[in-house]
Amino acid sequence: MKTINVTQITKTIKEMCIEANHYLTPDMRNALKNAVDNEKTPLGKQILNQLEENLKIAGEDNIPICQDTGMAVIFMEIGQDVHFEGGSLEDAINEGVRQGYTDGFLRKSVVKDPLIRENTNDNTPAIIHYGITLGETVKITVAPKGFGSENMSRVFMLKPADGIDGVKNAILTAVKDAGPNACPPMVVGVGIGGTFEKCALMAKKALTRPIDEHSNIPYIMEMEQELLDKINHTGIGPGGLGGTTTALAVNINTYPTHIAGLPVAVNICCHVNRHAVRTL
Numbered sequence: 441m442k443t444i445n446v447t448q449i450t451k452t453i454k455e456m457c458i459e460a461n462h463y464l465t466p467d468m469r470n471a472l473k474n475a476v477d478n479e480k481t482p483l484g485k486q487i488l489n490q491l492e493e494n495l496k497i498a499g500e501d502n503i504p505i506c507q508d509t510g511m512a513v514i515f516m517e518i519g520q521d522v523h524f525e526g527g528s529l530e531d532a533i534n535e536g537v538r539q540g541y542t543d544g545f546l547r548k549s550v551v552k553d554p555l556i557r558e559n560t561n562d563n564t565p566a567i568i569h570y571g572i573t574l575g576e577t578v579k580i581t582v583a584p585k586g587f588g589s590e591n592m593s594r595v596f597m598l599k600p601a602d603g604i605d606g607v608k609n610a611i612l613t614a615v616k617d618a619g620p621n622a623c624p625p626m627v628v629g630v631g632i633g634g635t636f637e638k639c640a641l642m643a644k645k646a647l648t649r650p651i652d653e654h655s656n657i658p659y660i661m662e663m664e665q666e667l668l669d670k671i672n673h674t675g676i677g678p679g680g681l682g683g684t685t686t687a688l689a690v691n692i693n694t695y696p697t698h699i700a701g702l703p704v705a706v707n708i709c710c711h712v713n714r715h716a717v718r719t720l
Contacts, residue, residue: 442576443523444720446532449580452718453536456582457512458544460716461504464495467650468713471688475625475678484683488625491678491711506712509546510584512537512566513644521576530568538562549587569641581648583715589626589708592618595640598702607632607704608667614706615671615687620680623710627651628671628690631705633697642693643707648715651689664690678711688713 464472472492479485498505514533526532541548541563548563573579594617596610611630618626631642654661667690677683688711697703 445526449532450536454540456716457540460714475685480684487678508586510586513583515581517579519575534564578720589622589710592622593707596704627709627713629707630692633695639703639705643705646691
């Protein structure tokens with residue numbers, strides 16, 4: 441049995457909120473660099489160069505990559521042999537977010553009530569997803585999600601008869617409808633199967649998978665590659681101003697589902713596909 445004091449969770453979450461908003465993961469940095477090299481249009485290449493320069497400035501001057509520092513989405517994968525002490529785990533997570541966004545001078549974008557719209561002034565509460573795993577480690581993923589791209593996300597409750605072509609069409613429809621509003625080049629997270637809420641959660645989690653890692657299911661891997669190619673042929677391009685780089689990756693997760701349904705969720709993220717991962 442491993443014991444973790446929740447103050448360690450608070451400290452880690454605080455650091456990760458700041459880290460994720462200032463630095464992209466290596467796979468995302470490489471993808472942007474490759475996009476500059478491979479973009480076919482002069483305007484598209486110019487915009488991608490500007491995005492790379494913005495990323496460089498953010499790291500060197502310790503300022504956020506994007507002014508929308510997002511709503512904190514946190515995945516907690518907790519080993520079943522871990523014991524937390526010192527208080528509430530959920531309170532500790534939210535305290536980490538509060539400290540990260542306050543001490544890190546990150547924009548506070550969360551409102552207390554969805555209709556009254558009063559700002560909480562510390563970017564809490566976070567969206568927290570818990571999972572229980574084997575062992576005695578805690579894997580934490582902090583993924584600040586901006587709402588320019590979040591607002592462009594979709595859930596499709598397809599019929600089983602729609603099949604794989606229906607799934608592909610749904611994903612392409614979501615991307616085309618998003619157009620420039622999702623701040624392309626985008627990363628497209630997809631969840632197929634499960635239920636209404638399960639497919640959306642899978643799509644969100646798919647955004648945190650390294651974009652140079654494909655699904656280990658052969659036909660899903662082929663679908664990821666096919667859809668990426670089709671999306672990059674839409675002509676939306678960087679910034680929505682035309683070009684051959686509309687998406688950097690399509691990541692698809694799947695799960696068993698009911699005989700009567702075929703749920704599909706598309707969670708789109710802008711080129712600032714921010715997340716930080718640590719294991720305690």
